[in-house]
Amino acid sequence: MSVPATVREIRLARRPQGRPVAADLLVAETPAPEPEPGRVLLRNRWFLVFPGLATLLGDTPEGSPYPSIEPGDTLFGPAVAEVVEAPEGSGLHPGDLVAHGQGWREYAAADPAALTPLDGALPDPAAHLAPGAVGYGALTRTAPVRPGDTVLITGAAGAVGALAGQTARLLGAGTVLGTTGSPAKAERLRRLGYDTVLVDERTGDGRADGPGRAERFARQLAEAAPEGIDVLLDTVGGHQAEAALAAARPGARAALVGLLSGQFGDTPAADGSLRLDAFQLIVKGVQVAGYANAGHAAVVSEWLPRLGGWLRSGEITFPHVKVAGLDRAPQAFQDMTEGRYFGTVVVEL
Ligand SMILES: NC(=O)c1ccc[n+]([C@@H]2O[C@H](COP(=O)([O-])OP(=O)(O)OC[C@H]3O[C@@H](n4cnc5c(N)ncnc54)[C@H](OP(=O)(O)O)[C@@H]3O)[C@@H](O)[C@H]2O)c1
Structure with missing residues (x-):
């Protein structure tokens, strides 16, 4: 050449x-x-x-x-x-x-x-190049999915989320909920196997703002999962993560993997801070931990053959x-x- x-x-x-x-x-x-x-x-x-x-x-x-x-x-x-x-x-x-x-x-x-x-x-x-190992590592290690669990994936239509929702189902989740800021993506997410899609709409050019947006999102989540959630995989942070953690059931597990709400430098959430009700997390025994792919070579080695098998059998799409x-x-x-x-x-x- x-x-x-x-x-x-x-x-x-x-x-x-x-x-x-x-x-x-x-x-x-x-x-x-x-x-x-x-x-x-x-x-x-x-x-x-x-x-x-x-x-x-x-x-x-x-x-x-x-x-x-x-x-x-x-x-x-x-x-x-x-x-x-x-x-x-x-x-x-x-x-x-x-x-x-x-x-x-x-x-x-x-x-x-x-x-x-x-x-x-x-x-x-x-x-x-797909960051699927992040979702897989988080959903098997940090916030393991158990059979029948209600799982919430924020940023469901992104590179991490679009694989993570399908992975959660294959790991045994009973109900899989996802969030997107783009209404047009909701139907595609349902076709991908998400049971319920919460649309947390941004303004036209992708900006995250608007009064009452956090409250609207929390209300949507309460309607979609009235009994709360067992597992959270969060790629968004900000008010989505706060509402999700407030909806955690006793014994719930949460993996924080991304900060999309602040990553593009246009929202107050850019510093990655969250307001949490520590009392509720304590009495419910909720586990919250960050997960980063770096340093988890064993997860990648486990994930790639599983992904290959699921892609070939048609159980997962990329x-x-x-x-x-x-x-x-x-x-x-x-x-x-x-x-x-x-x-x-x-x-x-
Ligand atoms: N921990 C790790 O090892 C690891 C590895 C890879 C990625 N990450 C992190 O995980 C997160 C997701 O990564 P990704 O590759 O899957 O990204 P991505 O979701 O593909 O990023 C693009 C998407 O972000 C969403 N978005 C844009 N502005 C937003 C805002 N203000 N608030 C909320 N969502 C917004 C849009 O989706 P909608 O139109 O659907 O809202 C857009 O399509 C990122 O923060 C990334 O840095 C972490």
Whole structure:
């Protein structure tokens, strides 16, 4: 495979002011990477468009596992690539597919130890970019689902949520509820197996605001689950998490995995704080814990063959959008933050 002399990548043009927009990013040309001895040359095939990037483009909170991205820096994130050249003895060969962390560019050079060869576990290699292991880890470890449980997944139409609702059902949930801010996604969620969809509508451009919104959401939840919930997988935070925890039944388990309500820098929930009734949590013995994928390699190894089996048997679907071409990546990022997609979003090169 011949490599062009000049290749393209996405860089941060300027720090977002409020919500990130496409113009915060730019497409740059750069000489093709020339790998040093021992390194692998990769051509990216797909990379993930994900909300965590918004956190890295702003004032990255203390404790973030990843460094912040400064103007002029090349973006990074999960990608699936094809090996172009590999050093002898690395076990890799041209044409092999690998997962790695240098998305948002056409070509990359990498240490073989930083690459995960794909073993055909999943029928669509792009499905390796879906953050399904987060939901699986949270619903089997932090907030385990028991047969017949009532499970609430906030952010149900997102990359995590669209797989997590289906996973909760396969793990034995009796009733699965989900939330979305986009009314048009409710029917698709029902087709995915959600029993009840709570629509917590945002204003047109994706902003989360409006008086009485928290109270309306809490009322919807009380009507949909009058006896409360057993398990919460929360990707949204803010008033959705507060209402869900207030609806926890005795012995309920809650896994906090994301902060969509504050991630795009436009709501007071951006600091991740929650108002909780500690007395109720204590007397009901409710367990609340955070869950992050990093450091859970065993969960990923368990999840991938299960996902592959469920995809092949048709018990699960992989809701996703493939956006064609690097040029469209900046707009895809803005569109993702505005809720214009359903499921996992990848750029296909
Ligand atoms: N703990 C971990 O290891 C881990 C791993 C992966 C992801 N995460 C986190 O989990 C969360 C979900 O990730 P994801 O990849 O599944 O993202 P995602 O849901 O695909 O993100 C895009 C969606 O966010 C929703 N959204 C946009 N603005 C919102 C707002 N103001 N309030 C609530 N929802 C809003 C929209 O869905 P609707 O139109 O349906 O509302 C939009 O389609 C993120 O916070 C992410 O950083 C954590």
